[in-house]
Amino acid sequence: MPGTLFLIPNSLGVPVTGESGFLAGIIPAQVSALTAKLDYFIAENAKTTRAFLKLVGMDFPLNRALQEIEIRELNVNSDATALPALLEPLLAGRDAGLISEAGVPAVADPGADLVRMAHAKGITVRPLVGPSSLLLSVMGSGLNGQSFAFNGYLPTDPALRAKRIKTLEDRSRQERQTQLFIETPYRNQAMLQALADHCQPQTLLCIATDLTLPTETIRTHSAADWKKRLQNQQAPDIQKKPTVFLMLAETQRK
Structure with a gap:
């Protein structure tokens, strides 16, 4: 059975003094808790995603060490032929999070094509609540x-x-x-x-x-x-x- 593609909301920016509890006023706790359990992300920017996951980890312990979490990039420079490979882990039963550099994925973001392909392949897509x-x-x-x-x-x-x-x-x-x-x-x-x-x-x-x-x-x-x-x-x-x-x-x- 295929895994689920979760559309993970990111913060719209980080204050100069990023600290524990910062995300609580922006992203629901249930969303952050679910994010912490994932070990595979398809991201617009890997560096930004690691910084975001570090913030998540301040409030909810990550399921794996940050360096062990797999992050593959999907951005405006990605070729359309790369999309099927990004979904292979999901077709094998692994859950994944699609995450934009800021805000919600697939809106003003290159992730929309991946979401459409996920639907075509019978993968469940779940958009999660967050800031747009x-x-x-x-x-x-x-x-x-x-x-x-x-x-x-x-x-x-x-x-x-x-x-x-x-x-x-x-x-x-x-x-x-x-x-x-x-x-x-x-x-x-x-x-x-x-x-x-x-x-x-x-x-x-x-x-x-x-x-x-x-x-x-x-x-x-x-x-x-x-x-x-x-x-x-x-x-x-x-x-x-x-x-x-x-x-x-x-x-x-x-």
């Missing part, structure tokens, strides 16, 4: 939570990025839909400036940074307000910090 930066940002933004779309990364080329911002703003206005996207952390400041420069003044923009961490900030203002804050150096420091950007354009009045 996308949902937390929608919850805290005050923007439309009835209809929203995640758009991944926007182009890095300034002209193409400006064009994409306009496209998303038009879609948001037409469908009254909140648009979400992310950026490589060291380009966050440039993204915020581009949004302030290219969005209509009344369009609402939310910047959600360091979610679930002591340094968490969630702020929603109009594009015009963000532009003034940037000019006056009153915007929060989001550079090199995990951030979700959200946009909601005002509908045109007749």
